């Protein structure tokens with residue numbers, strides 16, 4: 001059974017079908033791409049998968065459990081985590097606090113211990129900090145732990161977003177254009193990092209990306225959307241040579 005199963009997923013905004021009858025599956029520890037021209041419905045699909053929108057039709061199932069209708073919080077707790085196209089950090093908090101807050105959403109807060117500042121509270125705090133710094137180190141951000149998020153260069157803010165998403169210990173990570181606005185060197189570094197975290201954490205990743213070289217280099221399979229419909233699905237080589245996909249992209253640029 002697939003880890004995530006999407007069946008006949010549809011989202012209508014008035015008369016516009018932003019996502020229409022989409023079927024897709026994600027297996028354990030797979031790195032899968034989601035591409036398509038501007039306005040194809042990629043972000044809407046992410047919003048459906050993470051509970052931001054309720055589907056007009058269809059189902060999203062995680063390891064056999066239906067997720068439709070659950071709040072974003074419950075879906076995150078079930079193991080689905082994401083980054084946003086527009087960076088959404090706590091800009092006036094430190095890099096470390098940004099990660100600790102994300103971790104806090106998964107820890108069963110021991111209210112009693114935290115209220116009375118019992119030893120268990122300090123132990124948990126110390127463990128979380130250690131874990132946060134280990135995660136930050138993977139992204140070369142541990143040295144910036146005390147910087148305010150708003151003072152990081154753009155590429156580092158994007159990396160911090162991924163750290164925050166990983167801090168919730170997801171089963172599946174949705175990355176919405178993680179390389180947007182990055183220069184070629186930053187993009188190449190990020191490509192290697194995405195591959196690394198998928199293997200190191202053994203998680204499933206669905207990646208929306210406009211940078212074709214990034215998608216083609218790291219993913220095992222790719223889904224292609226156009227006008228809300230899936231028009232192709234296959235390996236990077238199959239997608240590269242797919243006539244329908246080439247037409248969709250050329251049409252978009254014409």
Ligand SMILES: Nc1ncnc2c1ncn2[C@@H]1O[C@H](COP(=O)(O)OP(=O)(O)OP(=O)(O)O)[C@@H](O)[C@H]1O
Pocket residue numbers: 013016017018036037038039040041042043044045
């Ligand atoms: N909340 C909304 N209300 C109405 N229409 C919407 C809404 N969100 C998205 N749309 C429309 O749905 C379609 C799909 O948009 P979406 O942002 O999902 O595409 P996308 O593939 O992520 O595009 P891009 O690559 O430009 O980010 C577009 O026509 C968009 O205008």
